[in-house]
Amino acid sequence: MKSLKIFILAAVAIVAGLFAACSDDDFKAGPAVSGTQVYFPESIAAEYSIGDEVSEIVIPVMRVVGTEAQTVAVLxxxxxxxxxIPASVSFAAGEKxxxxxxxxxxxxxxxxxxxxISFLLNDEENTTPYGNSQLAITVTPWPWELLGTGLFRDDWxxxxxxxxxxxxxxxxHKHKSREGIYMIEEMYGWPFLTEFFGGSQAAIESKVGLNYTPTNIVLNASDPNAVFFSRQFSGITDKDPDYGDYEIATLxxxxxxxxxxxxxxxxxxxALYxxxxxxxxxxxxNFRILLPGAEIVDYSLAVEYDSMRVxxxxxxxxxxxxNYGADVTGIGYVVVPSNISAEERATLAAAIADGSAKDLNKIENLDGSGSVTEKFVLAGSGAHTVVAVANDKNGQPLTADFVAINFFFTGSGGAAAPDCDVQAQLGLPSVxxxxxxxxxxxxxxLAFSVKGSELQSVRTYLNKTEIIEGAADDGLxxxxxxDTYGSDLSAAQLSAANGxxxxTVYSNRDAGTSYTLxxxxxxxxxxxxxxxxxxxxxxxxxxxELVIGNYLMQYELTGPSGSTTLKNEFTIVPQxxxxxxxxxxxxxGTKISGISWYAAYDSAASTLTLxxxxxxxxxxxxxxxxxxGISETEAVAFISKNPSDDQSKGGDPIVFKVDPATKQLVKLNTNLQVQVGTIExxxxxxxxxxxxxxxxxxTIAPYTEPEAGTSALSAKMQSVGHSAVKVPYRSVADMRLAGRRNLLKSNAVSAGEGLTCPVRTLSVKPERCEPSPKTFGRVATFKLVDSSARLAK
Incomplete structure (x- = not known):
């Protein structure tokens, strides 16, 4: 489900300045809009490097309302x-x-x-304050000089x-006049995509739903210590119009x-946008680019506090x-009896590199990757910092890549390490x-805050309270x-938590719903x-007027082994x-978290239709x-038939009757069955x-909670009945099962009357809630499927 898979990057900003930290101005209510709302999209490149064969540049113009044909003046x-440059741009009827x-x-x-060159959409009645009516670009005839062939490894x-x-x-390529500016030809072209997905171009276009436009990507390394991609088109376009162009950016x-x-x-x-x-x-x-002629070396270095010896x-x-990499030839380190700041660590690393550091320890003549253990006398207990610098294959210190850790040394009879100090709060944004x-x-x-002191890492997981409680029922x-499904705060976020x-804000949550952080x-x-x-x-x-909230639906099924009362508690909320x-x-029908059906109320007909x-x-x-498909191994089928239609194939809309007087749901006008099966x-x-x-x-009636004193578990069982399937959450893997939910080619099997409704419980695996606040899209695994399978676009 897309709404569970992508998250917008709140509380961070890309280098090019698209996002910025929250300010009062960011959140003031904007003016009302009217007209067709014409604008220049954000994805338009600011710079165009054109080759000798290029004779035109196409600038896209978008609009929100696309009903009628329209011509907009352009200055x-x-x-x-x-x-x-044309004096106007024209939209065809029905086109945005x-x-x-x-x-x-x-x-x-x-x-x-x-x-x-700059442009202005000169139509105040049809532009919008929420979109760009002005655009500035720079056209530069091909400024690139080929450096050679490099290597690119993806993690984007x-x-x-x-x-x-x-x-x-x-x-x-390198830029002819701007030092440190590089251009990589078609990083994400078909040679990459076919190897990444393990399928042909045709299969990727048809089954994954991606197109590729030959696109070169510019990298700014003018400052070797602050390399970045400005936000730009990668060349990949998702055929799903909700996703469109994929853009790469540095945060x-x-x-x-x-x-x-x-x-x-x-x-x-x-970031991927x-x-x-x-x-x-x-x-x-793992993302890495090797410029032509670059040599791969392993200068990795890590240090761990192992133990105290007496x-x-x-x-x-x-x-x-x-622990050190294969090309490290030596290590210099110093242990300081205090928790020193980042600036003090950098100063100490420089002193280690030039040999002036007090109490400098050296590990020499290292050959090949491995590990080495050092023991040194520490008399007092308390916080300590170790700073270490590796030497390269020529014996030169790598000052910029120093490592530093804190550890607490108890000493003989000393005090234990301080407990972790952290406070977290989840509350309404208005509060x-x-x-x-x-x-x-x-x-x-929901707004979320975390604060503490001397925190090394913070990992968070947010989900509906009922899902987390259900996980506890199943031993999680x-x-x-x-540990399994949470996400770590970034370095910048962790620094804020320590200060x-x-x-930040978790957005796009369900209304009237309890969440646990x-x-x-x-x-x-x-x-x-x-x-x-x-x-x-x-x-x-x-x-x-429609009565919303929880309803209890019941049906008595009679079969060879007797009668069974089936119960289902479902919920109606306004959009x-x-x-x-x-x-x-x-x-x-059955409880599968994350599934909400669109429903329309017709007061004249007294119906609610799904x-x-x-x-x-x-x-x-x-x-x-x-x-x-709702998980890696399981699928569900909802079969809905109009009882008056003998030719129904089971895909009829689900219709509820609403009492004209009470405005409550009172009857199901459709036969509904729910089946589960195993994906092969x-x-x-x-x-x-x-x-x-x-x-x-x-029968259908509003559902009221059990009386006080009834356990939460028994209340849950009363509300759903023994025959319903409890699937409170899905696994991380099912999010990565396919590009989108699969509509599988097998037909649902109609269940005949008289069945005793055997119960099959779906596997219980925790769903991964979005690790970052705002949530919009999907994470998925490409899977080639039979061409006759119906896949989501």
Whole structure:
């Protein structure tokens, strides 16, 4: 489900300045908009490097309302007078995108010269304050000189799809006049994509739904210690219009380094953007570019505090273990009896490199990767810092790559290491960040803060309280959940948590729903602490006539072995404030967390109708009547038949009758069955019926919670009945099962009357909640499927 897979990068900023830290101005309510809302999209390149064969540049123009044909005036400022620019751009009826085509004579342009051009959409009635009505670009005739062939290893697209680990050769150019600016030819072209996905171009286009436009990517390494990609098109376009172009960018505080021709970035230093938002990339820190002629060396160095030893004479010693790379020839280190700052560590590393550091220890004549253990006498207990610098293959200190850790030395009879100090809070934006409440309404957002001291790491996991409680019922503790499915705060976020506190917003949550935050923190002395916080989002303001909330649906099924009363508790909530006809229905038929059905209320007909579309999976269309993969191994089928239609194939809309007087749901007008089965390839085997509710005999009434004193578990069982399937969450792996949910080719098997409704329980695996606040898209694994399989676009 897309809404569970991609997250926008809150509380961070990309180097090019697209995002910035929250300010009061960011959250003031904007003006109302009207007209067709024409704008220049953010993805337009700011710089165009054109080759000798290029004679035109196409500038896309977008609009929000695309019903009628429209022509919009365009003003252009071209001081060179060498570019022919139309005075207007035209949209066809029904189209939301148009193209402004600028032409020129390439022979009249001078190589290496920048030609600035600016544009203005000159239509105040149809532009919008929320989109760019102005655009400035620079056209530069081909400024690149081929350096040669380099190597590129990806960890960017792997944030969106689980593919093969790929390192490919790529042509790399340097800028003729700007030192440190490089251009990589088609980094994400078909040679990369076919190896990454393990399939042909045709298969990737048809099955994964990706297109590629030949695109060169520019890298700015003018400062070798702050290398970055400005936000730019990667060449990859998702055919799903909700995702569109994939863009690469470097985040603020995520800048990389260029050392001896090797370019690397820190973990989560990159971002992948699309129309749905953005997500962290380089999650494993494997993204790397080797410039032509670069040599790969391993100068890695890590140090760990191992233990305390007591000699026969009572002297206490600390034991440190150094793990080093294959090309490290020596290590210099100093142990300081205090917890020193980052600036003091850097100063000490420089002193180690030039040999002036006091109490300098040296490890020499290292040959090949390995580890070495050092023991040295420490008399007193307390916090200590060790700073270490590796020597390269020529014996020269690598000052920029020094390592430093804190450890707590107890000493003989000394005090234990300080406990981990961390506090976490989950609350409504109107309470925790009232200045931002207009942008983040309490109905769909939660604010989260964490603060502590001397924290080394903080890992968080947020999910619905019922899901976390369900995990506990199945033996998964909060600590196990956060360890397995949580996400770590970035270095910048951790620094904030150790200071005034880190505060951000989890957006796009369900209204009127309890969420639990699990935080596991570890301090610099190795002590851990687990804390939790719970908060419910506010109910959506609702003034409509349809009675919303929880309903209990019951049906008595009679079979060879007797009668069984099937029960199902489902929930109706409004889609948005002010809308009294559109709703979401969850837990229908059986409880599968994360599935909400679109529903429309017709007061004249006294019906509530579910068309078969799931929230977040709108691209699938109706899912009724077929198998839908919901995990790596399991699929579900919802079969809905109009009882008056003998030819029904099981994909009819689900219709509820509403009492005209009470405005409550009272009857099911459709026969509904729910089946589960096992996924084998692109087929489903072993289908089993888990719920059946026929129009004739099913009763529906508002559901009230059990009386006080009833246990939470028994209340849950009373509400769903013994025959329902409890699937409170899905595994991380199922998010990565396919590019989108698979509609599998097997047909759902109609269950005949008289079945005893055998119960099959789906596997219980925790769902990974989005590790970063705002949530919009998907993480997926590419899987080639049978061409006859119906896949989501």
């Amino acid at each position: 252009a400022d071209d001081k060179s007078g060498l570019f022919s 995108k148009a193209e402004l085509v600028m032409t020129f004579d390439r022979t009249q342009l001078e190589d290496g010269t920048d030609y600035p 697209l792997s944030g969106m799809f689980n593919g093969n680990s790929v390192e490919i050769e790529v042509p790399i 603020k505080d995520g800048e990389g380094t260029l050392v001896d021709g090797v370019i690397t970035f820190p973990v989560q230093g990159l 699309c129309l749905k938002g953005g997500q962290y990339a380089n999650k494993n820190g 000699d026969n004479d009572g002297a206490t010693s600390a034991v440190l273990t150094f 925790l960040v009232p200045e931002n409440a207009a942008k983040y309404p309490d109905q769909n957002n 503790t909060p600590e196990a959940l956060v 005034a506190g880190f505060l 699990i935080v596991k923190a570890k301090n610099i002395y190795g002590k851990s602490e687990l804390v939790t916080a719970e908060c419910s989002t506010a109910q959506i303001d609702y003034t409509g 948005e404030a002010g809308n009294d006809v559109d709703f979401f229905v969850s837990n229908l 068309s078969g579309i799931w929230k977040g999976d709108e691209n699938l269309g109706s899912v009724l009547g077929g198998w839908i 390839g692109q087929s489903v085997t072993n289908p089993q019926l888990v719920a059946i509710f026929n129009a004739d005999g099913t």
